[in-house]
Amino acid sequence: MKKIFCYISLALLASSCSKQLELDNPNVPTIAVYWRNANDAVAGTNAIYNSLIQDGTYMRMYPALNDGRGDDFYGDSPWGDLVQVGAFIIPSTSGPVAWVWGGHFQIIWRANQVLANVPGITMDEELKKRLLGQAYFLRGLAYFNLACMFKKVPVITTPPASSEEFFAPTAKEEVLWDQIVNDFKAAKERLPNTYAGISGVDAGQLGRATRGGAAGMLGKAYLYRKNWQAAADEFQAIIGGTYGAYSLMANYRDNFKEINENNAESLFEVQFGQPDQVGGTVMNYGGEPNANWKQVSSTGRTYAMDGYGYSDFLPSRWIYNEFKKEATTDGKSDPRLLATIASYEPGDNATTVYGNAWPFAQTAIYPRKYTHDGLSWPGNDDQENSGINYRVLRYADVLLMHAEALNELTRTSEAYPFIQQVRNRAKLPDLATTKPGLSQGQMRDQIAHERALEFAIESIRINDIIRWGWLYDATKLAELKTHDNDFTTWKSGKEYLPIPQAELDTNKYLEPNPAN
The missing domain is CATH 1.25.40.390 (Serine Threonine Protein Phosphatase 5, Tetratricopeptide repeat)
Incomplete structure (x- = not known):
């Protein structure tokens, strides 16, 4: 540019x-x-x-x-911006x-x-x-x-x-x-x-x-x-x-x-691609375009657990427990849990991290999604050399958004099959059997639950919370506060990121937003 x-x-x-x-x-x-x-x-x-x-x-x-602003994730970093953003107090000078x-x-x-x-x-x-x-x-x-x-x-x-x-x-x-x-x-x-x-x-x-x-x-x-x-x-x-x-x-x-x-x-x-795949010697953080830029993602290192990355964020205990609410048809935990969160689960091979025995307290939980835990690791060398592509839109989202649209059109019964396609992959029982005849309001809550599990730590949860109006619903806001203590410091308008102060200072035609 x-x-x-x-x-x-x-x-x-x-x-x-x-x-x-x-x-x-x-x-x-x-x-x-x-x-x-x-x-x-x-x-x-x-x-x-x-x-x-x-x-x-x-x-x-x-x-x-x-992710930091959702109720499924919170900042745990010495970098103040990453903690402040989750608490909805990040300054416009960030x-x-x-x-x-x-x-x-x-x-x-x-x-x-x-x-x-x-x-x-x-x-x-x-x-x-x-x-x-x-x-x-x-x-x-x-x-x-x-x-x-x-x-x-x-x-x-x-x-x-x-x-x-x-x-x-x-x-x-x-x-x-x-x-x-x-x-x-x-x-x-x-x-x-x-x-x-x-x-x-x-x-x-x-x-x-x-x-x-x-x-x-x-x-x-x-x-x-x-x-x-x-x-x-x-x-x-x-x-x-x-x-x-x-x-x-x-x-x-x-x-x-x-x-x-x-x-x-x-x-x-x-x-994204690791340097040995696509070349590059200079980190692609931005600035003046450089022919030697790498094409790597830093998310894998930013989210990776203590000892394997920066561990700048942790999953909330609420989202961990949400995965445990419903057993699979064969009596096990939702398989998306251990694809999303690294945790100590006795008897499961996911209790290892990066091929090693679980080294943390048995109650500790860390992000696993978008990290290299269980995969090839590009090296613990102070470089963010992850080649994991970032998925912007998945078919699972299309299915659950379609179910949501049908429910809002008062076609609630038609929403069940689209939700069940996503549940089937997680080996969860037939929703039409376990929760038949849901009202429109009940189905809204069910879809919110399904989306929380399917898209945890995918930059989607805060958008759902905002568009559903939960922050301005006293009952829902109270629930959010129990999910993630960061929501106790939320104030009206602060769900958005503030317009950068330098932009406001430079452009006299630019208006502040509710977060400024």
């Missing part, structure tokens, strides 16, 4: 300076000469994906600042909050460059359409995340034509969500179901946005705005196979390992 910004600055300066002074760097092309051919279009689109693997996005801080803001607007900046410049390039029209679809999808994803984290932000859809456009005003919340919906719609119209069988430089490539991913995120946006029928329609199309064959993986943990990535359950995931 900074490099592109420099191109604009150089172009503007060159137009106003003496002809005797040559300001253009011949080694750094300006915007005026960059967007010339298909290679430029592909490289520009690839650059948007690069923004997904930096610290302010999915490399570390997007998961951390979202570095990690600024990184998340900057990382997502970098995605938007790069997507806007593609959307503004690629349409005019003479190239294969089908490839052009796919590239534009990816840019719309990634911009929509960035705005979706910003809306969930900050509530209201500027909506910028074109590169600035002059310095007067550098400072965009805060958009109304409705305008922001309309943009999210429109971006995912535009993406869905242009993207293929799969890159297998197409012709072009992107043929067969995994990890690029697809029509199914766009439809899934569009349905999720509808659901978050309580447009139940539109959400149900999108989810039903995915379930019905309109956008390809999606299904649940037999092994739940295949969704969080470095093997079996981009599998049948994944509608979209962020691609």
Whole structure:
């Protein structure tokens, strides 16, 4: 992003300076000469994906600042920001909050460059359409995340034509969500179901946005705005196979390992790789683009338990106990427990950690999801070299969101089969038998329970809590306080991250949000 910004600055300066002074760097092309051919279009689109693997996005801080605010996770770190975010007292001067803001607007900046410049390039029209679809999808994803984290932000859809456009005003919340919906719609119209069988430089490539991913995120946006029928329609199309064959993986943990990535359950995931797989020598935290950047995730090290990582967060005792509420059909604990949480379970081989006997107190619990516990470990060398892809949208989420939409449409009985597909993988009994005839309100609580177990430590729980209005329901808020003591310090509006103070100081058109 900074490099592109420099191109604009150089172009503007060159137009106003003496002809005797040559300001253009011949080694750094300006915007005026960059967007010339298909290679430029592909490289520009690839650059948007690069923004997904930096610290302010999915490399570390997007998961951390979202998981930390849920009732299934809490900060246990010497880094104050990671504790403060969970207690809803993080200041507007927080570095990690600024990184998340900057990382997502970098995605938007790069997507806007593609959307503004690629349409005019003479190239294969089908490839052009796919590239534009990816840019719309990634911009929509960035705005979706910003809306969930900050509530209201500027909506910028074109590169600035002059310095007067550098400072965009805060958009109304409705305008922001309309943009999210429109971006995912535009993406869905242009993207293929799969890159297998197409012709072009992107043929067969995994990890690029697809029509199914766009439809899934569009349905999720509808659901978050309580447009139940539109959400149900999108989810039903995915379930019905309109956008390809999606299904649940037999092994739940295949969704969080470095093997079996981009599998049948994944509608979209962020691609990471260890240096011995994809190269790189410089950590990809962000800043000036560097050809030697690694493509690693730091989440595996940030969440890993004492002695194997930073152990910056711990699961709440509540979510551990929630997994224990219902036995499987063969009388065991929910298998998702030990895929999500490392704990001492006598008689189970998961009582080992990284191949060693359980070294902690028998009551201790640690995160296991998105860590390398039980998998290959890239090395305890003060480097965050995890290659585990981050799953942004899974088919299990589509099934449970569809059930939720049906329930809100007063079609509660129709929700059971979609919930049961997720329960079947966990070997849980038939819900229609154990809890037949649930009312709409009872089904809401059941879906909330199912989602807590299925998506614990996946950056989703706080979004569910916010959109369900639990923080403003006295009974639900009291429950949250029993789940996680952090909620005792929550105050109205503080469920969001504050707009970074440096942004407010720089942009006079930017409004504070309820967390400021």
